[in-house]
Amino acid sequence: MTPSLKTLTLLLALGLGAAHAADDHGGPVTPKPYAPGVTLSKSVQASITPEQxxxxxxxxxxxxxxxxxxxxxxxxxxRQTALGQFPFASVVACIDSRSAPEQVFDTGVGDIFTTRVAGATVNEDMVGSLEYAAKVAGSRAIVVLGHTSCGAIKGACDDVQMGNLTGLLAKLKPAVEATSTPGERNSKNHRFVEDVTEMNVKLTVEKIRSISPILKEMEAAGQIKIVGAVYDTATGQVHWQ
Structure with a gap:
């Protein structure tokens, strides 16, 4: 369902309108190329393609x-982002302390939206946040970022039962069930754990598309890209799917 004009206007008022005015300075905006380390403006964000x-x-x-x-x-x-923000991408990531997207991708204040939960999965609230980031705030890409040696993935492989974590790990079980790596199907099998991680990223990308007609339509129109990747905690490198 496409947001109404009234809804978009309200969302803009919550965090984007003031920054838009600051970017315009009362006259036409002259697009500037993206430069690492420089605070993003509306015109720079608008010049970035999903591929870029x-x-x-x-x-x-x-x-x-x-x-x-x-x-x-x-x-x-x-100071420069006090009145608004123009992030160029959104990242869905695990809460793991080693895989903070802002550090892993070497970004600054106001560069990317992040939504994080153990295992790097999504629910309706998180996908709603991604819809806001893309449809309203102009983010050009969505990256689902898993990581190696993920404790949540290991917990799902071992069928851990613990309080509210039980329900969260259940969301990772489809990846466990869809992975056919030879050997033990538990956290003792390192290759199995990493293959489940890769599978979970792929399934999460598909889940975003399946529960969000807004994002699926934007991707089909070339307005955004939705991709998966896995961060290697041993090397600091991100491997893209």
Whole structure:
């Protein structure tokens, strides 16, 4: 279902309208090319294609993995984004402390939206957030980012039962069931765990498309890309599906 004009207007008022005015300065906007480390403006965001958004993330990860991350002036970026934001991408990631998307992709304040939960899966609330990011705020790409040695994936492989975690791990079970790696089907089988991680990323990408006609239509129209990737906690590199 496409949001109504009234809905979009309300969402803009919640965080984008003021920044739009700041970007326009009362006159026509002159598009500027994207530059790493420079706070994004509306005109720069608008100039980024979905394919370029992925390439920006790939370049950022290459810097991170090589130990050449940029030195950001966070204080200045906080000031510049005080009235609005124009992120170029959204990332669905695990809560794992080693895989923070802002670090892994070497991005600054206001560059990317992130939604995180153990195992890097999604529910309706998270997909609704991604719809806002893409349809209203102009994000050009959605990346589902799993990672190696994922505790949540291991828990799903071992059928762990523990409080509210039980329900969360159940969302990862389809990936366990769809993986046919030879050997033990538990966390002792390292290859099995990593294959389940890859499968979970693929299924989550498909789940986003299946429960969001808005995002599926935007992707079909070439307005966004929805892709999967896995972060290697041993090397710092992101491998793309």
């Amino acid at each position: 958004a992925i390439k920006i993330l790939q370049a950022g990860n290459q810097r991170f993995a090589a130990g050449k991350s940029l030195k950001y002036d966070h204080k200045r970026h906080v």
